[in-house]
Amino acid sequence: MTDLFRKVGAVCLAVVLLLSGCTQTAAESGHFTKDTSIQEVINDKAFDNYGRLMFPTDDNYYSGDTLGDLQLTWYNNINPDKTVEIVNYFYDQVQQDQRIFYPIYSKSERKADPEKADTGIFFFRGQSGAKTAVVNAGGGFAYVGAMQDSFPVALELSKKGYNAIALIYRPEEETAYEDLAYAITWLRKHADELQIDMTDYSLWGGSAGARMANRVGTDGTASFDEPASPQPAAVITQYTGLSEVTGKEPPTYANVGTDDSIADAETMTERIDAIKENGTDAEIEVFKGLEHGFGLGEGTAAEGWVDHAVSFWKKHMTTEDIVASAVNIPDSIRKIPRRYFRQARQQGTLEDLNYQTWESFSYEEHQTRLNKHAVVYLPYQYDPSQQYDVFYLMHGGWSNENSLLGSPGSPSEFKNVLDHAIQEGKLRPMIIVCPTYNNTNENGQDSDDFSLALQLTDQFHNELTNDLMPAVESKYSTYAEEPTPAGFAASRDHRGFGGFSMGSVATWHTFQYNLDDFRYFLPMSCGTDLDNSVLWQDAENRDPGDYFVFIMTGTKDFAYSYEQERHQAMEDSGVFTDIDQQSNGNFAYRVKKGYDHDATAAEEYTYNGLTAFFPSS
Known part of the structure; x- marks a missing residue:
């Protein structure tokens, strides 16, 4: 997988130079900044007479004149950006009459x-x-x-x-x-x-x-x-x-x-x-x-x-936790522990799933049958009598269904990561399906062609809904009581779709066509423009709490500028609310400083997304 993404990175290097840009951090874009004096915050009319209680009332126990310089006696690791975020949170709440x-x-x-x-x-x-x-x-x-x-x-x-x-x-x-x-x-x-x-x-x-x-x-x-x-x-x-x-x-x-x-x-x-x-x-x-x-x-x-x-x-809660089903988005993208890449004591298994579908461009006419294959991850001690969440994880360019988790005979290191995450209680036991949007080329060369891949990801929803999901969820024990549209719709809270690079394009098209079937979406480093008005049209008529989108990218990724623009478009839409602005929001955006468009990023973002959507309770 690493060599694969190095190839992608080389191809995209020229694009990086054209798409570089910068934006303000959250701390710099609010009412207060790191250069704001502490006294200015204390005296701000928005805070009446309680602004002084945000800081020690005895000034012998803190030093620094500005928010960025604040130090507290006996404390270490004070993050100036967090200090600024907190006072801006207070200010924004007041402006919203809270x-x-x-x-x-x-x-x-x-x-x-x-x-x-x-x-x-x-x-x-x-x-x-x-x-x-x-x-x-x-x-x-x-x-x-x-x-x-x-x-x-x-x-x-x-x-x-x-x-x-x-x-x-x-x-x-x-x-x-x-x-x-x-x-x-x-x-x-x-x-x-x-x-x-x-x-x-x-x-x-x-x-x-x-x-x-x-x-x-x-x-x-x-x-x-x-x-x-x-x-x-x-x-x-x-x-x-x-x-x-x-x-x-x-x-x-x-x-x-x-x-x-x-x-x-x-x-x-x-x-x-x-x-x-x-x-x-x-x-x-x-x-x-x-x-x-x-x-x-x-x-x-x-x-x-x-x-x-x-x-x-x-x-230790004894009554219902109404946020138990809420998405647990981390404040920042977390590194995968190094030991997770080694074999776990409790190992899940990979299986090959063969199924039939139709050639993508003539799918509706059902002209040409195709025999296709997906790789399915089953957790340690998979029990068919239990129900499992399921996540469909799509590969990117220059890839196929074996690129992410490997094969039953040759699993990837990322398969070990899943095993460890489940074993150590970060991720609930679940099923992960790695399909492919590759069409007639069995060697996966369809994904090498950017223009062709864009078309195939747009058309993949036919195969996903009619062929792949029924094949997966009739064989394996998910929350779908039956592998039908009604069964998938009734169990959508236990299903997600995601992908990195071209896989993120497939994810957005799944959002476009398959909101009835999926609640969670993980488009990572989408390095191209998409027609948001088309992608988000179905969501306009739905309860915003019915879906959640988690986007991640890196500052050195050629996709960064695209994701910055997409993030702003989502904030400006009536379809999405940023979870950083409202606790019951339906999308999150995280950026990893210094990260490029490569395997490290793809694996880390996938790990963070899965553990956010399906944390072990």
């Missing part, structure tokens, strides 16, 4: 205790009626480091569809516990008003915030003179030196870095082991080389920990 800050204490309570004037919650909205996470920043019980420790996590959770509450509390240990217990009570009382679900809520925190989550989660709100509330479904903690175990702890997830000089990784591991010994579910991730206060850990070994924590939380 309230973002709520004082939790009444005016009389704040008057009686002026320190309570510096408390409240920032509300990061997810889906209406979705479950709620209360996130607590650290700061050594000296200040509240929300801009690194609670705001980024809360924003990430809201993007996933959950409602996230970032608490600003009085930064002394006992008052911090009291404020968290009060906030939980307040949220339960105002749940209908906020349109949040407080059943199976979770408590999150880093450093001192982790101590808060542990203490209140374990001892309960009644211990702090508040009405008794149910114990949280899970407590999610980062880098805390807490060692005490009482035996009453809720299910607990933790993470820490090996180079943390404040929270000892060994102490945290021993505490998690002790919780497990008491019969309570607990787990810890230890990240090599990270220091204290790494937050989301973007660009480090910790990147993606929020996904793992959410999965842990979901395991």
